[in-house]
Amino acid sequence: MPRLPFLRWSGPTWILPHRGGSAAPADPLAELEHWIGQLPPRLPLTRARMLGARLKTMLERDIQVRVRLKMLGLIDDAALRLSSEIEAQLNMATLPLTRRIHNPLIATLGVLKLLCGAYLALAEQLSQRWVRFTVTRPLRQAIERGTMLATHRLSLTHRAYAIGNSSTWQQLHAFHRLARQHGFADERPDTGGMALSISDHYAQAILLAAADPTAIALGDLDRVRFYLQRHVRYCRFMVAGKDAEALQAQAQGLYVLNGSTQPPLALTRYRAPLTPEHCLLDCREMLSKLQGQIDGLRLGVVPARLGLPIVARQRRYVAMLETLHAHWAHPRSRGHGRTRFLPRxxxxxxxxxxxxxxxxxxxxxxxxxxxxxxxxxxxxxxxxxxxxxxxxxxxxxxxxxxxxxxxxxxxxxxxxxxxxxxxxxxxxxxxxxxxxxxxxxxxxxxxxASAIPTTVVLPAAEHQLRPRIPVLLLAKLPTLGGRAGLLAPTGEVPPGTRITLQQHGQRLALKAGVSLEKLAGVEIIPLYRSEP
CATH class of the missing domain: 2.40.10 (Thrombin, subunit H)
Incomplete structure (x- = not known):
């Protein structure tokens, strides 16, 4: 058959050449990549708004599935780079946030929300097709990218000490439901390292929310995220089935997936009866491993043998692990009855x-x-x-x-x-x-309820000045059953230091104990009566 100059075959369609010498339409992927490269690098708020506007325009157009997926990938790569810049600024920011940081943060979270919604809409569209074997890979890519963006959006929200948005949890619930429906929720990418499955990302988001991130110090938040990155694979999702009644009786370490606008609720706080249809997150194996790591650190085991970083030798890290175990195993409500109101x-x-x-x-x-x-x-x-x-x-x-x-x-x-x-x-x-x-x-x-500023004079060698350490004497500590204690700079008052006080005209000799808790630059030290 002779080759006709006015027709050429391109995949499933015949493409006619452009007439009148007009230029061929630009490749949408190349054009979008070029546009992203021209965004102002030092104006994060402008970049976020431009990305959001471009994404909205793109979603209104009828674009082929695979091209749309690649275009979404380009935009979410740019959004993640922007998010990393915002996160670096949050690390150095103070609260409440100034407008210079707050406005770009809100705009960036808005772009991430739009991207998650676009991936979810694309995944639901592909999931409803009668013949899905031709779109299995795009479907999985849309769900994986959407899940990662949703968890990243939650992480950025936690970094700003804010509460996770309800739409993020709705999107995470939907992504996980679609992944389970199509059978690849628990499959991890073949990229090696600590690559997580869709279920792992979802469990990580649930456990980070259960750890109460608004009560975690900034440096410890990264440590919690790293711990979950390495150990969340010990969690699994399950259906209650015929064991529903037995599971509710041993509810510790289980979370109920309710599909609502809130994170899954710990089964220990779930008041309704558990039905066989309920889906649960089972963290009991991870909690058992966590308790073993805490016990090992207390006995002096090298952190590397426990699967922990070298910083785990610090007392503060052990205290963080103990707090995580308490939050995940025995979550409690923070609600208290108000006894009286003092306006200022x-x-x-x-x-x-x-x-x-x-x-x-x-x-x-x-x-x-x-x-x-x-x-x-x-x-x-x-x-x-x-x-x-x-x-x-x-x-x-x-x-x-x-x-x-x-x-x-x-x-x-x-x-x-x-x-x-x-x-x-x-x-x-x-x-x-x-x-x-x-x-x-x-x-x-x-x-x-009260404190006395004073100084502690430490012993010194002969002909040397005795160091004077500024401290706060706390007469009654409720956490110590009313016993006295000290607030002192970290490491300045060693255990066994003798302290002499005057109480009701009598001399009282006390001895410093082992630090109970290390705070920001200071530590809480209990005081005991010293034997004469």
């Missing part, structure tokens, strides 16, 4: 600022506070005002009103003085939450 409170953060605040400024009347703060510019830079939105026997829920917050972080020691009280409470910041409309909340655990 002054808060000072940081050990170095708390001592002068308790010693002098906190005892001044409010009419004199401006002068007192003016004499202490370092104290003024660490003081802020908060509204008390909740109070429980163990602490306070506070909402930011005004003042300096750049030194507030999870694990930081603080002093709190409600305006209607003369006493100053010493506590620890246990939680930080960025809420909508610029609201910023923190949770404070009360450590002691």
């Amino acid at each position: 409170a002054d808060l000072v953060s940081g050990f170095s600022a708390i001592r002068p605040f308790i010693a002098s400024t906190a005892l001044h009347r409010r009419s004199d506070e401006a002068g007192a703060a003016g004499e202490r510019p370092d104290l003024n830079a660490r003081t802020s005002e908060w509204g008390i939105v909740d109070e429980s026997p163990g602490g306070f829920g506070l909402r930011y009103l005004r003042g300096q917050t750049q030194y507030i972080q999870v694990g930081e020691v603080v002093a709190l003085r409600p305006h209607e009280r003369a006493s100053v409470l010493v506590g620890i910041t246990r939680r930080m939450v960025n809420r909508k409309d610029g609201e910023f909340d923190i949770g404070i655990e009360v450590l002691a």
Whole structure:
């Protein structure tokens, strides 16, 4: 058959040459890649808005499935690069976030939401086809990429100490349901290393949410994510079946998948009867391994033999693992009944600022506070005002009103003085939450109802000055059953240090014990009576 010059075969269709000398339409993939390369590199907010607008325009067009999938891949690669830049800025940011960081963060989360929605719509479209063997690979790619983006969106939200969006959980539920329906939810990519399956990503998101990320210090959040990356493969999804009643009786380490806008609920807190149709996340094997790792670290086993990084030798890392085990095995509700409402409170953060605040400024009347703060510019830079939105026997829920917050972080020691009280409470910041409309909340655990700034004089060699260590003496620690304790700079007051006090005209000899908890730059040390 002679070759006709005006026709050429290209796959399943015949393509006619363009007439009139007009240029052929550009390749959409090459054009999109070129457009992404022209985005302003130093304007993250502009980049996020441009990516969102381009994605919306692309979704309105009728594009071939495989081309659409590749175009989505180009945009989500650009969105992930942008997300990495935002995450690096969050690592150095203070809360509440300034508009310079908050606006790009919201715009980037919006792009990730659009991308997840686009992948989900494409996956559902392909899943409904009668003949699916021709689109099996695109279907799997759409579900895998969508699941990874949804978990990344949650991770970025946790990094900003915000609560995960309901749409993200809806998308994760849908992606996992489609993957289980088509039989590849538990298949891991053949890329080697620590590549995770769709079920692994979903379980990782569930467990990170169950670990209460708003109460995790910034450095520890990366450690929790790394731990889950290595050990989440010990979890599995299962259907309750005929063992539903027995599983509810031994609910520890099980989570119920409800498909709602909230993360799956721990079975220990699930009040309705478990039915055979319920799907569960089973973390019992991972919890058993975690407990073995904690026991091994306590016995001095080398972390590498336990599958842990070298930093696991630190006491803080062991405390983090113990907290994770408690959250995952015995999750508890944070709700407390409000006993009374105090509208305002002054808060000072940081050990170095708390001592002068308790010693002098906190005892001044409010009419004199401006002068007192003016004499202490370092104290003024660490003081802020908060509204008390909740109070429980163990602490306070506070909402930011005004003042300096750049030194507030999870694990930081603080002093709190409600305006209607003369006493100053010493506590620890246990939680930080960025809420909508610029609201910023923190949770404070009360450590002691009062504190005395003083110094501890350590022994020294002959003809040497004896070191004087600034400390806060806590007369009664509820966590120690009312026993006294110290807040001291980390490592400065060794166990066994003798401390002498005057109490009711009598001399009281005490001895420092082993540190109970290491906070941001300080540690809590119990005091015991010293034998004469």
